[in-house]
Amino acid sequence: MTVLITGGLGFIGSHTVVDLIEQGYDCVILDNLSRTTIDVLEKIELIVQRKIPFMKVNMLESQALRNVFTQYDITSVIHFAGFKSVGESVQNPLVYYQTNLISTLNLIDIMQEFDVKKLVFSSSATVYGDLHIPPLREDLPLKALNPYGRTKLILEEILCDLVSSDNSWSIALMRYFNPIGAHKTGLLGELPFGIPNNLMPHLLKVAIGETSKLQIFGGDYDTEDGSCIRDFIHIMDLASGHVRALDYLKKNAGCEAFNLGTGIGYSVLKLIDTFKEVTGIKVPFEIANRREGDIVVSIADVTKAETLLGWKAKYNLSDMCEDAWNWELNRKRGE
Numbered sequence: 584m585t586v587l588i589t590g591g592l593g594f595i596g597s598h599t600v601v602d603l604i605e606q607g608y609d610c611v612i613l614d615n616l617s618r619t620t621i622d623v624l625e626k627i628e629l630i631v632q633r634k635i636p637f638m639k640v641n642m643l644e645s646q647a648l649r650n651v652f653t654q655y656d657i658t659s660v661i662h663f664a665g666f667k668s669v670g671e672s673v674q675n676p677l678v679y680y681q682t683n684l685i686s687t688l689n690l691i692d693i694m695q696e697f698d699v700k701k702l703v704f705s706s707s708a709t710v711y712g713d714l715h716i717p718p719l720r721e722d723l724p725l726k727a728l729n730p731y732g733r734t735k736l737i738l739e740e741i742l743c744d745l746v747s748s749d750n751s752w753s754i755a756l757m758r759y760f761n762p763i764g765a766h767k768t769g770l771l772g773e774l775p776f777g778i779p780n781n782l783m784p785h786l787l788k789v790a791i792g793e794t795s796k797l798q799i800f801g802g803d804y805d806t807e808d809g810s811c812i813r814d815f816i817h818i819m820d821l822a823s824g825h826v827r828a829l830d831y832l833k834k835n836a837g838c839e840a841f842n843l844g845t846g847i848g849y850s851v852l853k854l855i856d857t858f859k860e861v862t863g864i865k866v867p868f869e870i871a872n873r874r875e876g877d878i879v880v881s882i883a884d885v886t887k888a889e890t891l892l893g894w895k896a897k898y899n900l901s902d903m904c905e906d907a908w909n910w911e912l913n914r915k916r917g918e
């Protein structure tokens with residue numbers, strides 16, 4: 584079983600490669616290095632203590648992508664490559680439509696050509712929009728609130744159409760909640776590339792002294808402390824969800840969506856508090872205006888992943904803060 588990992592040097596991809604190798608899978612990594620660096624490959628190899636094939640490929644170039652399938656005997660694909668910042672997608676929608684949509688269309692076209700029909704796709708909890716009261720179940724109606732979310736929603740629909748037209752495909756749509764944390768070694772974590780959209784890279788920058796204050800968007804929501812509530816999940820739990828999904832696809836055809844979260848919501852202020860408890864660092868913050876399009880409460884219903892994938896998150900919020908901080912310290916030392 585050789586698994587192609589697109590975007591495999593990114594945040595989620597790199598941690599997933601480590602888990603896959605540890606679970607006995609062979610991996611080929613593909614990335615165009617637009618949002619990461621080649622050093623990540625060295626770090627992965629240091630952790631797993633072996634060389635991993637890597638190809639620098641832009642997925643928008645279909646011939647280059649085809650070469651990967653010619654060169655390696657790929658049996659399944661986990662597709663992480665793409666852009667992920669909501670704010671950036673609002674400023675540059677066409678770049679997002681091009682990158683996220685075309686790269687995926689090229690991929691499934693070439694997978695079809697090589698008769699590779701097992702795909703794990705990176706979707707997002709953003710596809711639930713603002714329609715529902717959590718916990719969010721996979722069978723709820725979906726809605727996109729911005730161009731980034733629309734790319735995920737459109738791609739989910741395209742992939743399900745593909746399965747409807749040809750039932751030899753097996754596709755898992757992984758809807759991530761809020762991945763944070765880092766690998767235990769501190770060698771892998773989230774690189775703050777582009778305009779960071781996620782909270783933790785900002786929090787770490789303030790904690791390490793590179794920025795003076797963290798901005799919290801909205802302090803007057805109808806929640807216990809006024810800040811938004813999120814289902815934070817440790818990146819290694821998220822990674823293991825992909826390994827379980829691949830195992831599932833070996834035995835099951837069809838197109839299935841799975842939430843990857845803990846099923847527990849914590850407020851943004853609670854995260855800052857926990858970070859202080861774990862690291863001793865008080866992160867200065869200010870309450871800024873609400874950010875347009877932010878959902879107040881986002882929490883996963885994880886029953887489906889537990890039942891069908893036999894997967895459950897095992898790390899808690901303190902683990903997430905501890906590992907994220909360890910990664911930040913390590914990254915700073917390496918600069």
Ligand SMILES: NC(=O)c1ccc[n+]([C@@H]2O[C@H](COP(=O)([O-])OP(=O)(O)OC[C@H]3O[C@@H](n4cnc5c(N)ncnc54)[C@H](O)[C@@H]3O)[C@@H](O)[C@H]2O)c1
Pocket residue numbers: 589590591592593594595596613614615616617618619640641642643662663664665666667682686705706707708759760761762781
């Ligand atoms: N991190 C999150 O909070 C989150 C939440 C929900 C969904 N997702 C989705 O998960 C996936 C991975 O996210 P991540 O956090 O690891 O992001 P990331 O930016 O760290 O990784 C994405 C990788 O894809 C690569 N890439 C981008 N365009 C490419 C192209 N045209 N050809 C080849 N490689 C390309 C980048 O260089 C990068 O290494 C994305 O599809 C993202 O939308 C992420």
